[in-house]
Amino acid sequence: MTAKIPPLEIGHVFSDPVLLRTALTHRSFGTPNNERLEFLGDGILDCVIADLLYRRFPELPEGDLSRLRANLVRQETLHGLAQQLRIGTLLRLGEGELKSGGAARPSILADALEAVFGAVYLDAGFGAASEVIARLYAPLLAGLKPGQFQKDAKTRLQEWLQGRKKPLPRYVLLETSGAAHEQSFVVACEIDQPALRSQGVGSSRRIAEQNAAEAALKALNP
Structure with a gap:
């Protein structure tokens, strides 16, 4: 007997429910799994959020729009939305992943939500996926204000050094x-002038680099 497709309150009824089942299947469970759908959904999410921000803030420059989008599509935001949808209770995980708390792991939940976006796109097209994303993000978009999110640490450090005609920092993966x-x-952030070396830790190299840059900024106290 075919397993029943779990309900997911996103405002879309799947014509092909197998797409939803695949979107909620982690690679630890076997194949097919949601990795390819996550790849697809990631690109769709970027495009839809860019469009929503472009229309909502017609006077905002590109840099500010990019920072707003980065905040809306980051893992932490997706994790929060996935929790609201109780995606963790619907995931199909391998036994080991299940025992290690995979159903609550932010990266797994965020990836699953992006996979759901990809599944909606394949099921009913870009318009349907856009509507699902816009509906889920509506409260977050409503609360956004221009300039709410400052530049990331790496950008601020680079601009501080450039403004003083100093060499740019190097980021070295240590472990x-x-x-x-x-x-x-x-990751280590190494600066020649003034001589400084800071470290950052994170669940990805990108996050570790940002944390290392933040530590450097605190040491420089710009």
Whole structure:
């Protein structure tokens, strides 16, 4: 007997429910899984959020729009939305992943939500996916204000150094540890003038670099 497709309150009824089942299937469960759908949904989400921000803030420059979009599509935001939808209770996970708390892991929940966006797109087209995303993001978009999010730490550090005609920083990966699905990265931020070396830790190299840059900014106290 075919397993029943779990309900998901996103305002879309799937013509092909198997797409939803696949979107909620982690690779630890087997194949087919949601990795390809997550890739597709990630691109769709970027496009839809860019369009929504472009229309909502007609006077905002590109840099500010990019920062707003980065905040809306980051893992933390997707994780929060996935929690609201109780996606963790619907995921199909392998036994090991289930026992290790995979149903609550932010990266798994965020990826699953992006996979759902990809599944909606394949099921009913870009318009349907746009409507689902716009509906889910409506409260977040309503609360946005221009200039709400400052430039990220790496950008601020680079601009501080450039403004003083100093060499740009280097980011060096020092260490990677942990299993593939929950790795930890340690990155050093090295500055020649003034001589400074800071470190940052994160669940991705990008996050570790940002944390290292933030530590450098605190040391420089610009």
